Amino acid sequence: MKKFLWQLLIALLVVGCTQAPIKEEAKPLEEATWWKEGVLYQIYPQSFKDTDGDGFGDLNGVIEKLDYIQSLGVTMVWMNPFFDSPLVDNGYDVSDYRAILPRYGTMEDFERMLDGMHERGIKFVLDVVVNHSSNQHEWFLQSRSSRDNPYRDYYHWWPAEKGEPPYRHSLFDPGGAWEYDSLTNAYYLHTFAEEQPDLNWENPKVRQEVYDIMKFWAEKGVDGFRMDAFQFASKDTTWPEFPEGHEKDFIKWYGMRPQLHEYLKEMNREVIEKYDVFAVAEGAGSTFQDAHDLVDAERKELQMAYHFESVDMSRTPEGYTLSQFKDVFSRWDSAFSKKGWIAIFLSNHDNSRLVNRFGNPSPEFRTPSTQMLNTFLLSMRGTPYTYYGDEIGMTNIDMPNIEEYVDVEAIGKYKTAVANGEDLAEFMKVLNYSSRENGRTPMQWDDSENAGFTTGTPWKRVNENYKEINVASQDSDPNSILNHFRKMTKVRKDNPVLVYGDYELIQKEHPDIYAYSRTLGEEKMLVLLNFSNQNSSIDLPEIEGVETVIDNYKDYTRDGAAFVLKPYQAVILKMK
Incomplete structure (x- = not known):
């Protein structure tokens, strides 16, 4: 890509910024690069395309649809994990970081998929889940086997003879983040589900293991890494007592420990610089300064972060106000107007569908409102992230009963609501609207059975509106959501001002x-x-x-x- 420098004008000061301004000397804009100019398409592989009839998407399904992906005008693809896994959290519980889960295919399939993307000028971003592993990973099986095992310190353990450990909140477990294990009479830490023990990043051997994994994939040709839950990787191992109610500000108390930056600089030296790859952090801390500390070029850590304010404003059916929407995106743009880079997104695998949360999913307005939202994403400063299905306006699926949910987060939240005596009717109303299962339904390719996703029984029910909302019906319609998306990616590519x-x-x-x-x-x-x-x-x-x-x-x-x-x-x- 031709390299050039663009000189920015003085940034607009946006009224209403609630965070302290960043004190910095004026510096020239960092060099333009492919990951700033790119458009990223996120694929949830389990739900994208099944080719062997088992009801689960696979790598060959992605290969089959590479020409379609190219037709969108996207230049980067991020796929959710397809590593070997017990699938407690749909692949975010990894049992082998160098192996493909057989139902997704083989390493040869992955290599063919990667080659196919590169032939089409599309970069590939690998989802790296290294805040935690599966409890079926060999490291953890060794770690829990005895207190003097060489892998013991790969995870965080608290001896039971010291009494119960200080309370730490778990995002998926109402019982908290410490889990008792009778085998060695000790507790292990899990920020997410009990089957996802947290890796001990304070142990240099763990860090080297992670860097070696990243090198393994970089040498295969991946172009970048998305670091899952990485702002929580470093822990305060003095295990302080946090104040009551601290879990309401989870990132402040559990995220962005100072040591994290030491580890990221080390990762940059070991992997990112050496292999010239791109890395994006899930999350951006709790302040603008946190975000800059992650991504400013002179810090030599990561290149991009994405914050959650854009989706946090619409967690309930009451929705958001346009005033909030403008404020969030204007503040973040102002904070990054001189240096640093962020992602622009409105949906992903952890959220419900874009049009339900920010547009209007009614038959009358679904098409123009989705087109409007895609226009926004593709005309803002920052790298736009589009989630599969949003290019055709896929919508939420109605799931009013907890029995239909399989997501570990949804089930954990329901158990917490029961334990706390919450109004379960109101809880289910919010869950039905906001659950991340809404964004994981099978891709709607055409109006044939199961929307053309599989010839078998789909792992998750296909949305009933697939006969009206599908790729085939929109492909030849010049006024469709799909073709408007294609036009917008071209507009962005042709106009560096955007x-x-x-x-x-x-x-x-x-x-x-x-x-x-x-x-x-x-x-x-x-x-x-x-x-x-x-x-x-x-x-x-x-x-x-x-x-x-x-x-x-x-x-x-x-x-x-x-x-x-x-x-x-x-x-x-x-x-x-």
């Missing part, structure tokens, strides 16, 4: 329209997004000559100074 340009929020208080400009040198784009289900207008008397770049209705109107937008209309205009 990658590197300054962002400026326009009319912050407008109740319906999110308007902003992107400016790079003499080039300026105006983005107008109507987040409402009714016509809305915005007065912009200073805007004169414009050229339409993209319009999901193709007929926005202008009445004097007023730009009039239809429900969920999305327009990008080039200033003349």
